[in-house]
Amino acid sequence: MMSKKLLPNNWRKRIVGALLLLTTISAAFPAHAQQANVQKGPSGLTAKLINIESATNEPFRFSVSLHNGTSSQQLYELKADLPVGWQASYRVEGSQVTSVNLEAGKTQEIAVEITASSAASARKYLIPFKAVSATQPLSLQLEAVVKGSYGSTISTPSGRLSEEVTSGAHKEIELEVRNTGTLPLNDLEVTAQLPSGWEASFEPSKIAKLEGGKKTIVKASLKVPDKTIAGDYGATFSLSGNNANGQASFRIFVKTSILSGWIGILVILMAVAAVYVLIRKYGRR
Incomplete structure (x- = not known):
């Protein structure tokens, strides 16, 4: 029978120690694992729906994704080129904003709400939506289709x-x-x-x-x-x-009613007549 060769005790101790060290490092630094989940790719603006139809007195609601593909944090200013009389507002996690501060590799959802002018005619309007930082301008063309008005x-x-x-x-x-x-x-x-x-x-x-x-x-x-x-x-x-x-x-x-008026007058006349009779009857005594 062949005998198994065993590693020296000092080598076995070194291998066990190295495994323990790797386990400790993995548990102590979870942030490094999270960094691997950061989205890669170029910066950009995208939307789930770019074409929405609504009446003039109902808002157009778009859901827009802003991605920062650069290697540094960016402050993006939000703006939309609107027809005269139209209004727009932007919300991030329920709060109204005018700009978004976005870390490198991160993506932020933005709720864009656009309200048409009451005088807007029924047709399709092209609305450029922009997120502009110091190093890069991003744009997305939205389409608001006015179908008419309610009133x-x-x-x-x-x-x-x-x-x-x-x-x-x-x-x-x-x-x-x-x-x-x-x-x-x-x-x-x-x-x-x-x-x-x-x-x-x-x-x-x-x-x-x-x-x-x-x-x-x-x-x-x-x-x-x-x-x-x-x-x-x-x-x-x-x-x-x-x-x-x-x-x-x-x-x-x-x-x-007239009948009620006559009844009231009749009651008054009867009361006056009753008083007159009483005076005539008992006034002589």
Whole structure:
């Protein structure tokens, strides 16, 4: 049988010591391992979506990635070349910023929010977005497609926002719902905020669709409770729906009925007559 050759004790100790030293170094310096994960490649701006469609009164929201491919830290100033009347804002981790300080090899996500002018026409707009440092200008062309505008109002055909109603009676009020935008409005509904005890119903109760620039009439039937004290009251009619809202505040004067007035006069006359009879009967004694 062949005998196994064993390493001398001093060599075995050296090998074990070296292994222990390598394990200790790896545990003590995790940052070196992290450096290996730093992204490599040239600096640049990229976006998940460069073309977004929206209405003029809704913001365009882009998610942009900024990568610093240089060997040193860079301070990038953020800017966008916008049409007249447009606005832009930039957010990093929820905070609004105007510049980003980025370490070498790192990437930062930037939320870019662009708001179009209310007068913007429906078409595609090219918007250069830039991140500029002292050593390198980076740019990305974004596309904002304006598809139109949303807008709505609620009022009356005449514009008059005051009415008279008799206590205990019904009152019909014509409300004009208008689409002031260019895009259609869907699932519109009119509701009312009324004094306690008052009731309102609407015909139609809902508007399925109203095209841009069009208007329609909604008839509101108002019921005022009996014995409502005469005076001025406030009522608010509200319009709600997909991409629609509006309010119309009414001044409503409640008056008593003619019958109630005559009954009051009759009661007064009966009271006067009763006093007269009592005086005639007992005044001679």
